[in-house]
Amino acid sequence: MVELSAGAWLFRPIQQKLTGRKTMMPRYLIAAVTAGLVSTSMAQAQDAYVAGVEASFPPWAYVEEGEFKGIAIDAMRAIAEDQGLDVEFRDMPWPSLVPALAQGRIDLLVTGLNVTPERAEVLDFSIPWWENDDEILVASDSGKNMIDVLCCGATIGAQGGATQYQWLEENLVNREGVDVTLRGYEDYVVAIEDMLAGRTDAVVTSTDTAEEFISNGRPVTIVGTIQQNQPQALAVQEGDPNELLASLNRGILNIYASGQWEEIVHEYSPQASIRAIPTAMPDYVDSYQEPIPGYSE
Structure with a gap:
């Protein structure tokens, strides 16, 4: 596994609310509400x-x-x-x-x-x-490592609008000499499914979320860390x-x-x-x- 610094390319080995039915409001209540006499339940809802x-x-x-x-x-x-x-x-x-x-x-x-x-x-x-780093995930049976997914025409998935997507865009996609494609997803569940189906080579997500996927039995492996120390x-x-x-x-x-x-x-x-x-x-x-x-x- 490889660890990256967010600021530089440093590689080193690492291991409801209540629903109610609509009712007709009596005229005297309409007048009361108009006068500003709001019931307790209505105030609580507001x-x-x-x-x-x-x-x-x-x-x-x-x-x-x-x-x-x-x-x-x-x-x-x-x-x-x-x-x-x-x-x-x-x-x-x-x-x-x-x-x-x-x-x-x-x-x-x-x-x-x-x-x-x-x-x-x-x-x-x-x-x-909280503070978090980001992890690079690959399918466990893919045999891919950090280098495989950061170059050579690889496709990387991340959640659109997330800090991981922004980091990849700034440090990989727009970096001269780096040949990768970035794909945005609405959520990480879909991103992981796409990767396991072979449509992407890797997914970058927060450490906590990566560990959650692994603990829940998803066949994914962490091959690298992007050091962010990002406050939440x-x-x-x-x-x-x-x-x-x-x-x-x-x-x-x-x-x-x-x-x-x-x-x-x-x-x-x-x-x-x-x-x-x-x-x-x-x-x-x-x-x-x-x-x-x-x-x-």
Whole structure:
């Protein structure tokens, strides 16, 4: 196996919300609502924050038997309980998540979201709770190694709009003398299936997701690592119009201090090392400047 530095070519050996039926509203209720006399149940419905997720990104977020699961999902539930927030999850395709949040169509983004300069221009981030590298996967029976999939007409798959796709585009596709084709996918489940069917030579995904595919018995092998040390966090709309950051940051710190965060992570990724929270906070993120809501208090 080979390890890459994200900044240079360094090679070295390595090992629901409630659904209700529609009813006709009596005239006196229409008048009451018009007058601003909103019922408690209606107020509660309006107070629910919509968390956008991409539910095909294990171990961070996925759906099993109709239920949202994953590290980010369970952690958000714990944060919501700790801070008294009402949050509902909405499954959306990955490419639409950041635009939906930037435009205010959802209230926060809950998944394995990498903090990047480009995203920091349109979003605000909670304190980071994780750091990740990226892994290069091949089909276990392919016999391919790192060199095979990084040159010579190879086709590499990654999720469109993800940081892995961006890195491959900048460092391979647009690099003189490197002959590779990059193929984008809506999610990594399809990307892996395409690779196993022989339509691509490799897939690049985060370390956590790669390990999840392997632990679930997918016949894939890691042949190289791209060292990124990429922080991950929750995100809200730029400017934090719903004033959620303080609650999110306090909740993250509280579930970390109580040991609940470690329990959640190890439920989905038993061998994962628990990093101190917050992890590295890049200085290009406005919401990491003092005072940091819910953290600098």
